[in-house]
Amino acid sequence: MNYHFSFNWLLIYYPELLKGIRITVQLILIGAVFGVSLGIACAWARALGPAWLKPVVTAYVELIRNTPFLIQLFFIFFGLPSLGLQMGETSAANIAMIINLGAYSCEIIRAGIQATPKGQFEAGVSLAMTPFETFRYVVVLPSLQRIWPALCSQIIIVMLGSSVVSQIAAEDLTFAANFIQSRSFRAFEAYFVSTLIYLALAVLLRQVLKFIGGRLFPRRAPR
Amino acid sequence: MNRKAFFAGMIVALILMVPVTTSTMAFADTLADVAARGTIRVAVPQDFPPFGSVGTDMAPQGYDIDMANLIAGKLGVKAELVPVTSANRIPYLQTNKVDLVISSLGKNAEREAVIDFTAAYAPFFNGVFAPASVTAKTAADLAGKTIGVTRGAIEDLELTKIAPADTVIKRYEDNNGTISAFLSGQVEIVATGNVVAAAILAKNPPKRPELKFLIKNSPCYIGLNKNDPGLAAKVNEIIAAAKKDGSLNAIAQKWLHTDVPADL
Numbered sequence: 001m002n003y004h005f006s007f008n009w010l011l012i013y014y015p016e017l018l019k020g021i022r023i024t025v026q027l028i029l030i031g032a033v034f035g036v037s038l039g040i041a042c043a044w045a046r047a048l049g050p051a052w053l054k055p056v057v058t059a060y061v062e063l064i065r066n067t068p069f070l071i072q073l074f075f076i077f078f079g080l081p082s083l084g085l086q087m088g089e090t091s092a093a094n095i096a097m098i099i100n101l102g103a104y105s106c107e108i109i110r111a112g113i114q115a116t117p118k119g120q121f122e123a124g125v126s127l128a129m130t131p132f133e134t135f136r137y138v139v140v141l142p143s144l145q146r147i148w149p150a151l152c153s154q155i156i157i158v159m160l161g162s163s164v165v166s167q168i169a170a171e172d173l174t175f176a177a178n179f180i181q182s183r184s185f186r187a188f189e190a191y192f193v194s195t196l197i198y199l200a201l202a203v204l205l206r207q208v209l210k211f212i213g214g215r216l217f218p219r220r221a222p223r
Numbered sequence: 224m225n226r227k228a229f230f231a232g233m234i235v236a237l238i239l240m241v242p243v244t245t246s247t248m249a250f251a252d253t254l255a256d257v258a259a260r261g262t263i264r265v266a267v268p269q270d271f272p273p274f275g276s277v278g279t280d281m282a283p284q285g286y287d288i289d290m291a292n293l294i295a296g297k298l299g300v301k302a303e304l305v306p307v308t309s310a311n312r313i314p315y316l317q318t319n320k321v322d323l324v325i326s327s328l329g330k331n332a333e334r335e336a337v338i339d340f341t342a343a344y345a346p347f348f349n350g351v352f353a354p355a356s357v358t359a360k361t362a363a364d365l366a367g368k369t370i371g372v373t374r375g376a377i378e379d380l381e382l383t384k385i386a387p388a389d390t391v392i393k394r395y396e397d398n399n400g401t402i403s404a405f406l407s408g409q410v411e412i413v414a415t416g417n418v419v420a421a422a423i424l425a426k427n428p429p430k431r432p433e434l435k436f437l438i439k440n441s442p443c444y445i446g447l448n449k450n451d452p453g454l455a456a457k458v459n460e461i462i463a464a465a466k467k468d469g470s471l472n473a474i475a476q477k478w479l480h481t482d483v484p485a486d487l
Contacts, residue, residue, distance in 0.1 A: 074403075077407075077409065078403045078404070078407045078409070079407075081407040081408050081409065082407060086408060086409075088409075089393070089409070166396070167395075167396055167400065168395075168400070169371075169393040169394055169395050169400070169404070175394075178374060178396070179374065179394065182374050182375030182379070183375075
């Protein structure tokens, strides 16, 4: 093999890499918090909500789940301005990730809600709780606990999928890797390093989510 | 055939090849050949609009094709268009498969060593484009503005060098991304080649990109074989006449939607 590996460019371009890591982390933090909130709201609407709201939410969820993320991103960034809705690429990236995670987590959380035993809802009614109070105090946390591993996986998938925001010049980690490759022509080294960083970020995110799960659901049954 | 006859045949073939390989030292008179044949063979691109592409009727069309037809018309012969790629256009010329290369050919030292160039016939430059409402006469005027480029292109590398520190440069993955960003209003200024700017103009946008200043100028020249002064002089004469009587401008307007620059 004649290829000469060279990682010298790391010394020159590490500010771009650090900025890329920062933007990616910001994207997934905002995306996860607001996306899961949107998912909980939509799951409630589909499982327990009023009849007129169900088709609206179903349309949104099915539209997002059955189209590619990149197309949704391009539509928000390149398409919406022609309808008068202009926004920068970081805003467009954030909104696209929130909408995307919202739809997928809606389905995951709805499965958790529907697996809740009917007795829980009846217990809430017998204690004179409104349906919303029943949902908030009795149903939502055990539902999340039931599907927490699947939700964590989806959040990590969306974090890794955030790499496509480089297509609209949002300066995330993939954009940094592409930029370094186009300046130093060291494609293998640039993408190898960014792959390692994504791997580290994914492992870190999984640990953080596991910790959050431990905090939110203290009475989780031992394995 | 026995071995002796085989080797004798090979040596005769080698001897016969010598006049062919040494004949290129003589002065060529392509003009006379062309006049005798009644056609001029021109290498043109077929994968690089607007200079050369294939239309829906499978006929070649483009700036270079129009140029080839113009030259052939002025010489009084028919143009035989030979499709070539960037990789084989100069070898085709050197092996006498074509008489002229009209294929958005840029001039550089390596090519000057092996072929000759005529005068420039088409503008090909990288520059900063923006609508008429934006003023940006030099790189310093870009301070504080947002400008879109295609990542890794010459414009990207040059602009990064000359732009002020507070210019925001947005790098898109390919020319289509840069064009989409301009057309959707995400960036007001783009740094790109005049071919890409022509592609934007062809879509009739509400904000038309105009050239503000040049980053790098590399006009297109016609390539022909060395030691062919007759053909070179005649083609230069045709190009000069076409510039003067406006026929070159008509081709530029048709394919690039701009006039021929005065300093071409």
